[in-house]
Amino acid sequence: MERLSYFEIFSQIIGHFWPVWIALVVFFIVSYLIRNHTGLYGKLFASPIGLIGLGIVMFWVFTAIFADVIITFDPYGQISGMKNKVPGTPVRGLEGEYYLLGGDRLARDVFSRVVMGSRSVLTIAPAATMFAFMVGIMLGLVAGYLPGKFDTMVSFLANLVLAFPVILLFYLMVSPAIQETGLPTMLAAVMFLFPIAFFAVLVNSKLYTQPMKRNIIVGFILVVGFWIYLGLAFDSDPLGVFSMDPNLLNVFVSVVFANSPTIFRIVRSLALEIKTRDYVAAAQTRGEGTWYILLWEILPNARGPLIVDFCLRIGYTTILLGTLGFFGLGVSPESPDWGSTINEGRKILTLYPHGAVPPALSLMSLVLGLNLLADGLREQSLKD
Amino acid sequence: MLRFISRRLGITILSVFCLTFIVFILTNLDGNLVKLAKFLGSQRMSSEQVETWLELNGFNQPDVVRYGEWLGVLPSYQLVQDGGKILGRCARPGVSLENTPKYCGIFQGNWGWSVIFKEEVDSIIFKRLALTGWLMLYVMLIMVPVALVIGILAGMREGTRTDRTLSTFSIISTATPEYVSGVLLVALFSSNAVGLKWFKGSSASAMENITFENFTLPVATMALYGMGYIARMTRASMAEVMTSQYIRTARLKGVSFTAIVLKHAIRNALIAPFTVIMLQFPWLLTGVVIVETLFNYKGFGWTLVQAASTNDINLLLGCSIVAVVVVLMTQLISDIGYVFLNPRIRVS
16 A cells, blocks of 8 residues: 555544534534633634634543544554554554554554543643642632741742752652652642532632521532542542542642642732722621632632633643653553653654654644643733 | 742752752652662562562661752761771762761762662763753854744834745744654755765764754754744744834834834834743753753763663652753743843832
């Protein structure tokens, strides 16, 4: 069989992404129809830059969702004779099947690996960013609202972490000797408490006037929260539903740890500014509790900058995860995530660049999409 | 002002001690020490033998004491064995007991002995730092002027086509981390597949002799990522200055646009980017590590990776100190410099 031409490769790839195109069309039509009811998100349709960003991001989100349908080969499977083959090489013995983007050093299909890699990138990066936001928001609000010893101490600690070169932090955190001491588990145990505390306090401060309803909801949050918590942080979920690979936990904890001080600083400065507003004074006069003012008065009014920063930070976290993979500190060397694949491919870069270029371009486009989306959101939120 | 500087200096020094102590603890974990023992002793040592070895070499003292020894404020552990062999931090092969000093820590200028490179840590670090210095020099020479020009051109007339094009360029550049742009540049300019082969994919030869051919790609890779961020900050700052009252006054006085930009706007618009450029240094460190690994340029970043992956404790500690001090110093300079540059801020 003949090798495919570049045009054929391109059209075949476009074809394999068919579920993504359908999903994107549906997504945009629905979003457009309900744009008047979705607030800031709906206003995005007035910003071409933001829309392009949203399109790129959603493309990767749907790719991650439909990855099983899109892939042409098993991303871990090796086919003999396909080692380092150039893009468009037909697979021996299989009629009409091609390695669309070529084969890597271990004769695996680059295309399928890149598609599958989007899944690990798009679950870890937003989740880690979310956790970092919970930690940063809880500490930042308190530190900004109540100046004093706590503020001084946490600010000093945050500056310490910020002064720590990220790369060194990763090397130290991901080393096996640290895993033996259980430090990552301890950090995880502390950091994973923040989301539970956040939601419990959030509901409690709002509903404390209706004890019955409050007890049920807070109870539910605590039970489910600690169930997931046991599974993720200590890998001892009694029902065995939630668990986290120790390597993944390590990576996750390092990324959350490296990210949260910056978010803390942003939230703190926002809280410092917002607490001087009249509606905060009104709530204080009404006799509202501290947590109510923090989570129901200050936080909703800080949402604009926080949403923008959230988008930017997912991109930044994606870059960090890629950096980890690049140094082989990632989840596992087998894993198809983009950083690890770039790391695999760079060793033979001058001879066979097709192994490292597709994941590199994918990572770049995802981060670009997130940056554009953040820009569009910022532009629209400033218009109010 | 003096109080502000001394306060900031105090916090910086406190941070240096805290961070080095943390790094010290993290590099001297039990698992690492066992590995060190097996590396220096023998791979087949039993756990009792490892224990004895650690005991003999003074690794069993409390961490705080060993941190003090490493700093040079406490006398170092020493043990003379039967055959006259000296064990401990200060001992060096072939140096007699009389010549072995009592204190040998950072304060005495003794950074320890690198077990992998078989050399004094300080001499390794300064040699490697010099190499990285060249890389940084070229990166700064390219990155800063280009970024400032892009930012000023984009910000002086907000919303025009020039602005959009330049802003798109800077947003793309911030979305391209070094390991992505490096891979793309190498694939494009030095691979067999594309066949351009303008530059070399490895900068190993640049350690002796920097040429256009072997140094362009690493410098371009690093400059690209930082450039976008500085350009965006400059643009935002420039755009803000251009809408201010004194620019309008100048316009109404009939000053030409060029004169306004050059004489009135630029000076004020460059205050914010100054901070950003200074704070860019710690970020450049990660970039240095990536670029030096990718292009096989054996500078400071490469040494750091070697030290971390081979678990060379003294070398890793040395690298960490340099990194942490560089980061903290740039933060200090940016804080103080910002106050000096900006006449609107008065610190009491």
